[in-house]
Amino acid sequence: MLIRADFVHFPQLKNVEILHDHVLAVDETGYISHFSPASSEESQTLLSQDADVTVIPRGSFVLPTFCDLHLHAPQFLYQGTGLHLPLMEWLSGYAFKAEERLDADPELAKRVYERLAENLVANGTGAVLLFGTIGVDTNIILAKAMQDVGIRAFVGKVSMDISSRPTYKEHTASAALATAEAFVDRANALRAPLEPHRRLVEPVLTPRFVPACSDALLNGLGELATRTGARIQSHLAEARDEVDLVKADRGVDDFEVFDRSKLLTPLTIQAHCTFSSKEDLAGLAARGTAIAHCPLSNAYFSAKPLPLREALDRNVRVGLGTDVAGGYSIDIMVAMRWAVGVSRMREGGRSEALKHEVQDSTKGADTRSVDIDWREAMFLATRGGAAALGLSSGAFVVGTPFDAQRIYLFDPESLPRGAGALDFFDLGLGGEAQDLSTEMIEKWWCLGDERNRTGMWVQGHKVGPWR
Ligand code: GUN
Numbered sequence: 001m002l003i004r005a006d007f008v009h010f011p012q013l014k015n016v017e018i019l020h021d022h023v024l025a026v027d028e029t030g031y032i033s034h035f036s037p038a039s040s041e042e043s044q045t046l047l048s049q050d051a052d053v054t055v056i057p058r059g060s061f062v063l064p065t066f067c068d069l070h071l072h073a074p075q076f077l078y079q080g081t082g083l084h085l086p087l088m089e090w091l092s093g094y095a096f097k098a099e100e101r102l103d104a105d106p107e108l109a110k111r112v113y114e115r116l117a118e119n120l121v122a123n124g125t126g127a128v129l130l131f132g133t134i135g136v137d138t139n140i141i142l143a144k145a146m147q148d149v150g151i152r153a154f155v156g157k158v159s160m161d162i163s164s165r166p167t168y169k170e171h172t173a174s175a176a177l178a179t180a181e182a183f184v185d186r187a188n189a190l191r192a193p194l195e196p197h198r199r200l201v202e203p204v205l206t207p208r209f210v211p212a213c214s215d216a217l218l219n220g221l222g223e224l225a226t227r228t229g230a231r232i233q234s235h236l237a238e239a240r241d242e243v244d245l246v247k248a249d250r251g252v253d254d255f256e257v258f259d260r261s262k263l264l265t266p267l268t269i270q271a272h273c274t275f276s277s278k279e280d281l282a283g284l285a286a287r288g289t290a291i292a293h294c295p296l297s298n299a300y301f302s303a304k305p306l307p308l309r310e311a312l313d314r315n316v317r318v319g320l321g322t323d324v325a326g327g328y329s330i331d332i333m334v335a336m337r338w339a340v341g342v343s344r345m346r347e348g349g350r351s352e353a354l355k356h357e358v359q360d361s362t363k364g365a366d367t368r369s370v371d372i373d374w375r376e377a378m379f380l381a382t383r384g385g386a387a388a389l390g391l392s393s394g395a396f397v398v399g400t401p402f403d404a405q406r407i408y409l410f411d412p413e414s415l416p417r418g419a420g421a422l423d424f425f426d427l428g429l430g431g432e433a434q435d436l437s438t439e440m441i442e443k444w445w446c447l448g449d450e451r452n453r454t455g456m457w458v459q460g461h462k463v464g465p466w467r
């Protein structure tokens with residue numbers, strides 16, 4: 001398959017590359033086998049030989065798919081509900097109830113998870129790291145829904161042997177460990193019959209968070225991860241009520257608890273880290289553990305934003321998460337906008353505070369700004385998220401999987417104004433297809449939505465509806 005288009009990617013922080021009129025070839029197993037300007041000799045030869053050419057019109061572009069590093073699949077059932085509560089009360093009042101309901105009703109679980117998969121595709125998410133419920137069967141339903149739609153999904157059966165809801169927990173650490181292992185085996189059995197490049201769904205060990213797990217459970221999951229090489233995910237230092245509870249109960253903080261159970265590894269992604277100190281961020285970097293930054297959810301539950309710039313400066317791998325339903329939107333574009341907005345407010349606060357302080361040079365006050373811009377957010381949503389998952393995708397590079405979305409900026413016939421076509425008249429572009437510019441991409445970043453997305457590929461396969 002050949003695609004002739006304008007390609008846009010963000011291979012490093014701050015670096016937007018617009019590759020005008022390029023030809024990209026995808027091999028039978030979904031990897032990029034060629035990528036160069038259409039005018040190059042090799043592209044011309046390929047174009048003359050291959051009948052299967054998709055041409056994307058000027059003014060539109062092909063972009064890597066988004067990665068969502070943190071989403072609670074069962075909570076999709078009640079997005080946007082009860083967000084006035086503090087985290088621990090919200091979990092008891094909403095999250096655990098909804099999860100228990102899906103574990104008791106496989107038909108409902110199937111409907112919710114199929115709808116979730118459709119919505120992820122509509123929003124350009126090609127790879128997703130999921131929290132499920134505690135029930136093994138329900139998580140197999142989730143894994144199948146993702147496999148059937150064809151996106152990359154890392155599925156976590158939640159482990160928890162402590163709960164404010166007596167009917168929603170595993171009764172002993174050893175029972176919880178047995179079900180965690182049973183889920184890993186069953187999810188691996190789903191993958192095994194597929195050709196290696198079609199194995200897009202993978203199990204993940206998922207201790208819910210420190211307050212929900214005994215030391216015996218955490219230690220056991222750490223051993224299971226070491227023995228099986230499985231991925232790990234959890235929540236780390238998320239909210240005031242949560243960190244206070246951990247400190248009061250265990251006398252140490254989340255980082256220490258996870259670390260001593262060997263749960264901070266290069267295969268671990270921790271959501272939030274809003275209450276992490278600079279030393280903890282350096283500790284995550286040293287262990288190779290990545291962060292799922294969920295700014296919308298943090299705005300409601302965390303009381304503090306993630307020190308994002310500080311994490312990036314310390315070479316922690318960071319990507320974005322929606323944290324549905326702590327975050328009410330499944331759209332990574334919303335997560336990107338919140339990431340930029342939150343970082344700008346942090347920077348405003350920091351520079352205001354500096355103005356009022358007499359700077360003490362012996363302290364080596366950090367005078368670097370801490371905000372990020374839209375290009376950095378795009379990196380986090382694409383290549384950054386993929387790198388956090390240890391994937392080579394997320395930018396258009398020969399030898400890596402072709403995971404991409406097709407964005408139509410304006411095509412007056414199929415997307416009339418008000419139905420997805422962006423209002424480029426403001427820029428004096430007259431509504432005609434123009435050569436793609438950074439300004440146009442920025443405008444799409446600010447104002448675009450799922451109506452601009454007309455198709456998606458994962459590992460070279462078309463997924464979801466195309467228009
Ligand atoms: N911490 C433990 N469980 C959850 C959850 O379901 N959502 C959020 N936002 N934080 C959690």
Ligand code: FE
Nearest residue numbers: 235271323326
């Ligand atoms: Fe979460």
